Amino acid sequence: MKNSTFTLIHEIISEYECPFTEYEVHGFFTGIILLKISDTDLDKKILAFMDIDDSSLPKSHELIECIRNDFKAAKFNIRQEGGGDYYSISSSLSEWTYYFLIAFQTKNSSDLDDHRVIEILDVFDEISQLNQKYKIDDDNDVNEESLNDINDFIEKSVQYIFNKNDDK
Numbered sequence: 001m002k003n004s005t006f007t008l009i010h011e012i013i014s015e016y017e018c019p020f021t022e023y024e025v026h027g028f029f030t031g032i033i034l035l036k037i038s039d040t041d042l043d044k045k046i047l048a049f050m051d052i053d054d055s056s057l058p059k060s061h062e063l064i065e066c067i068r069n070d071f072k073a074a075k076f077n078i079r080q081e082g083g084g085d086y087y088s089i090s091s092s093l094s095e096w097t098y099y100f101l102i103a104f105q106t107k108n109s110s111d112l113d114d115h116r117v118i119e120i121l122d123v124f125d126e127i128s129q130l131n132q133k134y135k136i137d138d139d140n141d142v143n144e145e146s147l148n149d150i151n152d153f154i155e156k157s158v159q160y161i162f163n164k165n166d167d168k
Contacts, residue, residue: 004066005026005063005066005067005070006022008059008062008063008066009022009025009026009029009063010022011059012025012050012052012056012059012060012063013025015056015059016052016053016055016056016059017052018050018051018052018056019051020050020099021092021095023078023079023092023093023095023096023099024095024096024098024099025050025099026067026078026096026099027078027095027096027097027098027099027100027103028049028050028099028100028102028103029060029063029064029067029103030067030078030100030103030158031099031100031101031102031103031104032045032046032064032103032104033064033067033068033071033162034104034158034161034162034165035103035104036165042064043057043060045103046060049102049103071158071159071162071163071166074159076155076158076159076162077155078093078096078151078154078155079092079093079096079151086136086140086143086144086147087131087136089147090130090131090134090147091130091131093127093130093147093150093151093154094127094128094129094130094131095128096154097124097125097127097128097154098128100124100158101121101124101125101128104121114164116160117160117161117164120157120160120161123153123157124154124157127150127154130150
């Protein structure tokens with residue numbers, strides 16, 4: 001996440017008492033951006049799901065624009081650089097993909113005709129269950145490499161979806 005994206009997410013969480021983590025918020029907002037819905041429906045979805053009030057909409061729109069700019073510049077990131085143990089990193093990736101999927105799902109999601117996007121969503125579903133379905137390797141280097149690969153896959157996949165939608 002770029003610093004401005006990270007800052008806006010934390011402001012939404014703290015100023016509007018949003019009950020979600022930074023990764024849940026970021027995943028959700030990324031999903032609704034890629035969903036391509038009207039501004040009215042976008043606002044309704046934000047207010048209904050994020051459990052925040054109307055006064056949060058200007059900051060929410062700022063965050064949306066910041067994430068869109070990250071996509072346009074091909075600089076989209078889902079986590080800050082820095083350490084963390086396997087469990088905290090895998091939890092953040094899991095939270096991010098789970099809330100992305102929640103936001104990206106609509107009545108018309110079953111009408112997706114791009115097999116790549118369908119495959120991406122299937123993999124995201126697996127990633128959202130990292131801590132429930134997978135064991136930690138005894139080798140921390142393997143864990144770190146695996147989590148970096150997963151992070152890269154997520155970032156490239158959402159960039160692909162954005163570029164595909166932007167071409168339409």
